[in-house]
Amino acid sequence: MPASSGTDLAPACTPRRSARNSSMQTTGRITLTGLLTTSGALICAASLIGFGGQIWWVFELASHFRPQYALTLGLCLPLLLYRRRYRWAAVFGAFAVLNAMCLAPRLLPLxxxxxxxxxxxxxxxxxxxxxxxxxxxxxxxxxxxxxxxxxxxxxxxxxxxxxxxxxxxxxxxxxxxxxxxxxxxxxxxxxxxxxxxxxxxxxxxxxxxxxxxxxxxxxxxxxxxxxxxxxxxxxxxxxxxxxxxxxxxxxxxxxxxxxxxxxxxxxxxxxxxxxxxxxxxxxxxxxxxxxxxxxxxxxxxxxxxxxxxxxxxxxxxxxxxxxxxxxxxxxxxxxxxxxxxxx
The missing domain is CATH 3.60.10.10 (Endonuclease/exonuclease/phosphatase)
Structure with missing residues (x-):
């Protein structure tokens, strides 16, 4: 009877360990979509920080890269839409437009x-x-x-x-x-x-x-x-x-x-x-x-x-x-x- 009980318990424990390991692997995985979302969020933050250049000299450094911000956020949009991340796509699109407006005087014909x-x-x-x-x-x-x-x-x-x-x-x-x-x-x-x-x-x-x-x-x-x-x-x-x-x-x-x-x-x-x-x-x-x-x-x-x-x-x-x-x-x-x- 004891031997039989040990045999019955072993299979029951194995799936629970596998499920826990699988969950840990999924949580720690870095995806392209996640990486772009995180990078884009940082660029959005830098876009706002750049407007505070008169508050602190370090903030002004963030104002110099408006073309890079607009281009990077614009390139992220198709992938986010493809992945159906519509909220992030809307945020990135808004910040891309914001940076593009800063570039407008140099880009629009006069x-x-x-x-x-x-x-x-x-x-x-x-x-x-x-x-x-x-x-x-x-x-x-x-x-x-x-x-x-x-x-x-x-x-x-x-x-x-x-x-x-x-x-x-x-x-x-x-x-x-x-x-x-x-x-x-x-x-x-x-x-x-x-x-x-x-x-x-x-x-x-x-x-x-x-x-x-x-x-x-x-x-x-x-x-x-x-x-x-x-x-x-x-x-x-x-x-x-x-x-x-x-x-x-x-x-x-x-x-x-x-x-x-x-x-x-x-x-x-x-x-x-x-x-x-x-x-x-x-x-x-x-x-x-x-x-x-x-x-x-x-x-x-x-x-x-x-x-x-x-x-x-x-x-x-x-x-x-x-x-x-x-x-x-x-x-x-x-x-x-x-x-x-x-x-």
Whole structure:
């Protein structure tokens, strides 16, 4: 009798252990749908956090990747609909639209993007390039200058090493204002035609050099500004950058002539501080209506964002804008064609 009871109990216990193990395996399994849902939820959170950039400098970092947010959430939608996750699909769709609305000024065609100069209007080309202080690929920089033949060149992170090599362009660009440095904040402005006035200025408390130049265009005047604020890698650096952007906005607002501001501003178009710069200065973004035009970081396409900018005031009309080929730097150059509007 005892032997028989033991035999009867053994089969009854085995299925219960199997059911428990099966349940544990199902609970611990990671599915593609679950992974995408979790990732999408984090992107939705980052989308909201990006609007709080003025609360904390770290939050602003989340504002720079609006194109990536919109694209990733949009790509998640078909799979969620296929899996009948309709609530998550609705949430992701709403946040994809929210991010797309932030991108709209650069993506939607504008009348300004189709401006054509008159036969009697002088047109100019400016090349803006953060060449990277550690970059020693001078042949690529040289080829870009020869290819685009700009009238003005604004170079950032200019070192004495680079200036020495640029002497070969003394004949083409005899007019210069330079402030070379061994760190990442040297700057130079080269021009084909004379400058009426140039000045090395410091906007904000960081003490970094910027260049302003006044240029004669017939009987009119144009002001060019080249600048490079600190990157927001800490609370103090972010504050210094914001103060420099505020000082630049005041300078542009007070300018008595048409103005073109060029620089690696270390801020994306979707940052609240970029929006404040445009509002306070009265300047407009030359990329509006022309695309996202990312300029950094070279070699990391999934993280591409536009932080190299060309902003312009009333009296300037943008004819064309593009990003150029790599110069051996971590930034792509920006090329802008423009003219002065008729009085």
């Amino acid at each position: 009348a300004e993007a189709a401006v054509h100069p008159g036969a009697d209007q002088a047109t100019f080309r400016v090349l803006l390039a953060n060449v990277n202080a550690a970059n020693r690929d001078y042949p690529k920089m040289r080829r870009a200058i020869l290819k685009y033949e700009p009238d003005f060149i604004v170079l950032l992170e200019v070192t004495p090493w680079l200036l020495e090599r640029l002497t070969e362009f003394d004949g083409r660009y005899p007019h210069r204002a330079v402030a070379p440095r061994e760190d990442n904040f040297g700057i130079a402005l080269l021009g084909r035609q004379p400058f009426l006035r140039t000045e090395i200025m410091q906007f904000g408390v960081a003490g970094l050099p910027s260049i302003t130049a006044e240029i004669a265009v017939g009987e009119r005047r144009l002001i060019l500004v080249g600048t490079h604020p600190l990157p927001p890698v800490s609370a103090e650096a972010a504050q210094n950058r914001n103060e420099q952007l505020a000082a630049l906005a005041l300078f542009a607002r007070q300018a008595r002539h048409p103005l073109l501001l060029l620089g690696d501003l270390n801020v994306s178009p979707w940052s609240p501080y970029f929006a404040r710069l445009l509002t306070d200065s009265g300047l407009r973004d030359s990329a509006d209506g022309r695309g996202i035009l990312p300029s950094w970081p070279v070699g990391l396409a999934p993280l591409w964002i536009p932080i190299d900018h060309a902003l312009y005031s009333d009296g300037v009309e943008i004819l064309r804008r593009e990003t150029g080929p790599t110069l051996g730097s971590d930034h792509y150059p920006v090329i802008v064609d423009f003219h002065l509007a008729r009085s």
